[in-house]
Amino acid sequence: MHPDSPSSRLPAPGRRAVLGAAAAASALAALPGTASAAPAGRERPVRTRPRALPGGGDLGPKVLVFDPSTPNIQGRLDEIFRQQESAQFGTGRYQVLFKPGTYHGLNAQIGFYTSVSGLGLSPDDTTINGDITVDAGWFDGNATQNFWRSAENLAVVPVNGTNRWAVSQAAPFRRMHIRGNLNLAPTGYGWSSGGYIADSRIDGQVQPYSQQQWYTRDSAIGGWLNGVWNMVFSGVEGAPAQGFPNPPYTTLATTPVSREKPFLYLSGSEYRVFLPEKRTDARGVTWGNGTPRGTSLPLSRFYVARPGVTAATLNQALAQGLHLLLTPGIYHLDQPVRVERAGTVVLGLGYATLIPDGGVTALKTADVDGVRLAGFLVDAGPVNSATLLEIGPRGASRDHSANPTTVQDVFIRIGGAGPGKATTSMVVNSRHTIVDHTWVWRADHGDGVGWETNRADYGVVVNGHDVLATGLFVEHFNKYDVQWFGERGRTVFFQNEKAYDAPNQAAIQNGPVKGYAAYRVGDGVTSHEGWGLGSYCYYNVDPTIVQHHGFAAPNRPGVRFHDLLVVSLGGNGQYERVINDTGAPTSGTSTVPSTVVSYP
Secondary structure (H helix, E strand, C coil): CCCCCHHHHCCCCCCCCCCCHHHHHHHHHCCCCCCCCCCCCCCCCCCCCCCCCCCECCCCCCEEEECCCCCCHHHHHHHHHHHHCCCCCCCCCEEEEECCEEEEEEEEECCCCEEEEECCCCHHHEEEEEEEEECCHHHCCCCCCCCCEEEECCEEECCCCEEEECCCCCCCEECCEECCEEECCCCCCCCECCEEEECCEEEEEEECCCECEEEEEEEEEEEECCCCCEEEEEEEECCCCCCCCCCCEEEECCEEEEECCCEEEEECCEEEEEEECEEEEECCCCCCCCCCCEEEEEHHHEEEECCCCCHHHHHHHHHCCCEEEECCCEEEECCCEEECCCCCEEEEEEEEEEEECCCCCCEEECCCCCCEEEEEEEECCCCCEEEEEEECCCCCCCCCCCCCCEEEEEEEEECEECCCCEEEEEEECCCCCEEEEEEEEECCCCECCCCCCCCCCEEEEECCCCCEEEEEEEECCCCCCEEECCCCEEEEEEEEECCCCCCCHHHHEECCEECCCCEEECCCCCCEEEEEEEEEECCCCCCCCEECCCEECCCCCCEEEEEEEEEECCCCCEECCCECCECCCCCCCCCCCEEEEEEC
């Protein structure tokens, strides 16, 4: 991320067929074990329905469940960390679950594709007298590649009074209670490039140090130490006062709409999934008085999927009314997973990863209420997909304000783990969708990386009206990173880097405009608003490239932006303006943001 360390970040929607009742029956009839039509002249066999899939089931070998009496917990944690500490593009996936109770003397070091969670209804039901640690020893003290890991639903009493969580993108910290301070930088305060906290209480001070940007939502903190470029808060008790650009704090008293991520918990000996209720103008944690507000589902209502299961089986489970719990591992899909029923939950554990094969879309939802997608990774396959994730079909128009679809900790990657291509990564067509923390990333390092090798023109496209994004991270796309065509869209916090690997100015020329904006609002949009948005360039193949602006939007009163910035990292490329033709150019080799406090 930082220009002094260039190796630190070495980083049109397709067919939308809605599966109706007849099509669902047809799909089920095609599953193995179902009789097909007999040739003419032969006796037609009796058509049988496929056997119903069972709900619930074993969580599998990659889910480790501990209680306070479990022997050698530290040894098991250390073993996973040894495997995952530097396995940035490996295939290992792990979920660690702690039953309610008190644990003493643990240091849970969290590596790649590892999620650690408590199994209580409140974080305070599961207390660790010790640490939940992310550091960057594997990368010489540089945390800018500490991706794809998470901590949820735990209370932590740090051994030395401060817990270290030195992460960058795709590393959510949810429903956590830190009874002390929280340090967001690696040992020695090396580079780190941004993260996300939600529904958490930090009794002491949050210490970002080198964190370049960060978003905190619906939480409570004892204090906040400093800011580098872009620190955004919404609904946070104890947040610093609005001060952008100096200090670089964007502070909203409340979050317009939020609904926390579903989570697994234990009710006695029964596993259930809690579904938090929607909040409007939210502030502070949901669990402050103990039991959070919402509903729950028994695990028997879920098809508990294991790696190796087919997309047809996942769709059979959905068609018969089950929800999906994706246990840790990698799932290859030869057809889209189709979420057609209102209120369906698709919840991943331990960074369960969906890979669409043959150019299909990984997952599509219908235009229905209350779908919850959470906690999984979509990895593009080597054959170009028109889209990787579609929220609602083209032309979706139903009002979902009372019960929106939520997309939470759903991450998308094109390249890095191997060649991958997708024209558009995520398309949001359904109205009122809440996209709450996503990192949509065209890889800038790893395997299968190159301007055409992992070609991906567009990151996120929003066609639906009334869509809200809270914590939107989108990076390195060949053209526009975000395009927003729906009305009344809102974004609270946006982090972007333009593609590092553009070969020359001509490769990014956009008609008469130099480069494609990181965040573009469509010309016909009359109402849109954004708070705390940043775009950075680091053109390391051709540092002479000029990007006209980071943001493009129609100049009209209903389209408003607050606290914008663009940065040239060490002079590797330049921005001429911040938004449209407004804002000063970035200057020379100095990594100093150019800012616009209010637009228009």
